[in-house]
Amino acid sequence: MYQLALSRMREFYREPEAVFWVFGFPIVLAFALGLAFRNTGPGKLQVGVVAGSGDSALAATLDSSPRLIATVLDTATARLRLKSGRVALVVVPGDPVVYRYDSTRTESGLARLEVDDVLQRARGRRDLVAVRDDRAVAPGSRYIDFLIPGLLGMNLLGSGIWGVGFSVVQARQRKLLKRYMATPMRRSHYLLSFILSRLVFLIVEVVALVGFGWLLFGVAVRGSFASLGGITLLGSFAFAGLGLLVASRARTIEGVSGLMNLVMLPMWILSGTFFSYSRFPNAMIPFVKALPLTALNDSLRAVMIDGASVMTLGTPIAIVVAWGAVSFVIALKIFRWR
Amino acid sequence: MLGPNGAGKTTTIEILEGLTLPDSGEVEILGTPWRDGAAGRALRERLGIQLQETQLADKLQVGEVLALFRSFYRQSHTVDEVLALVGLEEKRKARVVTLSGGQKQRLAVACALVSKPELLFLDEPTTGLDPQSRRQLWEIIRRFRADGGTVLLTTHYMEEAERLCDRVAIMDHGKIIAQGTPKELIASLGADHVVDFALTEGGIAADLVEVLRQMGGVSAVRTGPDGVSLTVVELHRALPALLALLQDRGVELSLLTTHHASLDDVFVALTGRQLRDT
Numbered sequence: 367m368y369q370l371a372l373s374r375m376r377e378f379y380r381e382p383e384a385v386f387w388v389f390g391f392p393i394v395l396a397f398a399l400g401l402a403f404r405n406t407g408p409g410k411l412q413v414g415v416v417a418g419s420g421d422s423a424l425a426a427t428l429d430s431s432p433r434l435i436a437t438v439l440d441t442a443t444a445r446l447r448l449k450s451g452r453v454a455l456v457v458v459p460g461d462p463v464v465y466r467y468d469s470t471r472t473e474s475g476l477a478r479l480e481v482d483d484v485l486q487r488a489r490g491r492r493d494l495v496a497v498r499d500d501r502a503v504a505p506g507s508r509y510i511d512f513l514i515p516g517l518l519g520m521n522l523l524g525s526g527i528w529g530v531g532f533s534v535v536q537a538r539q540r541k542l543l544k545r546y547m548a549t550p551m552r553r554s555h556y557l558l559s560f561i562l563s564r565l566v567f568l569i570v571e572v573v574a575l576v577g578f579g580w581l582l583f584g585v586a587v588r589g590s591f592a593s594l595g596g597i598t599l600l601g602s603f604a605f606a607g608l609g610l611l612v613a614s615r616a617r618t619i620e621g622v623s624g625l626m627n628l629v630m631l632p633m634w635i636l637s638g639t640f641f642s643y644s645r646f647p648n649a650m651i652p653f654v655k656a657l658p659l660t661a662l663n664d665s666l667r668a669v670m671i672d673g674a675s676v677m678t679l680g681t682p683i684a685i686v687v688a689w690g691a692v693s694f695v696i697a698l699k700i701f702r703w704r
Numbered sequence: 705m706l707g708p709n710g711a712g713k714t715t716t717i718e719i720l721e722g723l724t725l726p727d728s729g730e731v732e733i734l735g736t737p738w739r740d741g742a743a744g745r746a747l748r749e750r751l752g753i754q755l756q757e758t759q760l761a762d763k764l765q766v767g768e769v770l771a772l773f774r775s776f777y778r779q780s781h782t783v784d785e786v787l788a789l790v791g792l793e794e795k796r797k798a799r800v801v802t803l804s805g806g807q808k809q810r811l812a813v814a815c816a817l818v819s820k821p822e823l824l825f826l827d828e829p830t831t832g833l834d835p836q837s838r839r840q841l842w843e844i845i846r847r848f849r850a851d852g853g854t855v856l857l858t859t860h861y862m863e864e865a866e867r868l869c870d871r872v873a874i875m876d877h878g879k880i881i882a883q884g885t886p887k888e889l890i891a892s893l894g895a896d897h898v899v900d901f902a903l904t905e906g907g908i909a910a911d912l913v914e915v916l917r918q919m920g921g922v923s924a925v926r927t928g929p930d931g932v933s934l935t936v937v938e939l940h941r942a943l944p945a946l947l948a949l950l951q952d953r954g955v956e957l958s959l960l961t962t963h964h965a966s967l968d969d970v971f972v973a974l975t976g977r978q979l980r981d982t
Contacts, residue, residue: 373768
């Protein structure tokens with residue numbers, strides 16, 4: 367079994383493409399998304415001022431606000447930029463001053479408030495109630511904090527199903543499985559060798575992604591590393607079981623690829639990897655929560671963001687374990703050995 | 705086991721190897737029937753098997769593949785020993801994908817030999833190999849046999865069967881149609897030479913065939929699209945008689961060859977078809 371697991375690992379790390387997709391890709395994804403959605407606060411709002419009498423004075427007034435950038439534009443350009451979203455709001459000088467904007471855009475709404483405030487104050491409006499801003503940044507509330515556990519879950523799903531599924535079907539297609547059957551090798555050893563080699567890769571995957579998140583974006587693990595280790599271990603075994611099930615009958619790589627996508631695609635979308643599954647209609651939520659990746663992602667986020675202990679995560683962990691155990695048992699029953 | 709492609713050799717050998725269930729009948733290997741579980745594994749410990757279509761993992765090194773197969777058995781050759789048996793010592797660190805066809809085949813045989821088997825199953829081990837690689841494999845098989853091992857080999861090369869095998873079973877359409885030592889099988893033709901000839905005018909008259917049948921020293925006459933084939937006992941008598949007869953009839957030869965009777969001729973005699981044509 368040790369030799370089988372060893373061969374599996376050798377075959378894997380000698381395949382540069384596979385190494386990239388398993389280890390490199392999630393990190394590239396985390397990097398790109400982390401940059402795109404970094405929390406720098408709301409940026410400056412672009413505002414257009416339509417050319418007319420007193421336009422430059424109006425633009426200068428608006429520009430004096432730290433949150434606005436005002437540009438004088440002719441009517442046609444202003445309309446075009448508003449339509450394409452390059453300015454949030456267009457101000458037409460005159461009496462009355464006209465604000466032209468799309469009220470369904472959050473940005474435009476903000477610009478409307480800010481522009482109006484600046485203009486009214488410039489004409490001498492005073493605050494009637496004394497207020498004080500108390501700004502706070504909640505730990506773990508950034509997008510990257512949400513993303514890293516999700517990517518970790520997705521990565522465990524992908525490497526479990528791809529890693530196991532492709533190896534099994536390739537061995538079957540090349541008649542290697544049949545050749546193994548011609549030796550005294552125990553069938554259970556063959557299947558367990560996948561679990562064993564997954565265990566080794568799991569450590570590398572988790573360390574790479576969590577380490578990356580921590581080093582570059584300061585994504586901390588608030589729960590214990592033991593909890594994180596335990597959960598990823600269970601998740602990895604569950605997905606290896608699912609991978610075996612997906613690969614248990616397929617004779618060709620093409621056939622198993624279709625099955626893998628069928629299994630993984632719904633989970634990528636539904637299981638809250640990139641955005642919270644609470645956006646789905648309420649009727650769907652119980653179904654979404656029963657998916658193994660949802661349960662795993664929830665558990666990982668609970669540990670990494672909320673610092674929860676494994677003990678409080680009974681239900682999602684039970685879901686993950688049940689998927690793994692049921693898949694493994696069915697796979698063992700229906701496995702095509704030649 | 706000698707037979708054309710599709711004769712059922714692979715099916716037969718895989719039933720014997722316990723990889724395919726027989727539709728009917730019983731199989732005993734080394735005196736033991738196939739059983740699931742521990743009994744089956746105990747039997748497998750004593751066998752070495754090479755399958756026709758196995759492709760070993762490309763990315764592994766030769767030594768690693770052997771270490772893997774070795775780990776399945778309780779007692780086995782070391783990797784170095786088995787590499788020496790098949791002459792792949794210098795390829796130990798080479799990846800499987802870089803091996804030539806002949807080397808891959810020797811590695812497949814090495815995986816079968818690693819268990820120190822009593823009985824070795826080889827399914828068309830030399831099909832598609834160049835003559836030199838084929839001779840290297842023959843040498844490996846001969847050495848295994850000389851050390852007291854038993855080999856069951858399938859092939860569609862009659863030359864291979866004649867050179868390597870103590871006993872040959874000829875198979876066609878899923879049935880064994882003849883078996884014995886290569887000598888016995890050839891002797892069953894009742895003649896030790898074959899004369900093939902063809903005439904310039906193409907076909908041959910039926911009465912001429914009848915005359916040939918009656919000619920001294922001729923034990924069988926077969927006509928085919930390419931000409932006529934005579935199985936003869938005494939070539940030195942039959943050949944001059946044949947030439948005299950043809951001259952007498954005023955027909956001209958376009959081809960005339962003779963050879964010692966081979967297993968191929970046995971197959972033709974039994975089935976009416978050429979082994980290599982099928």
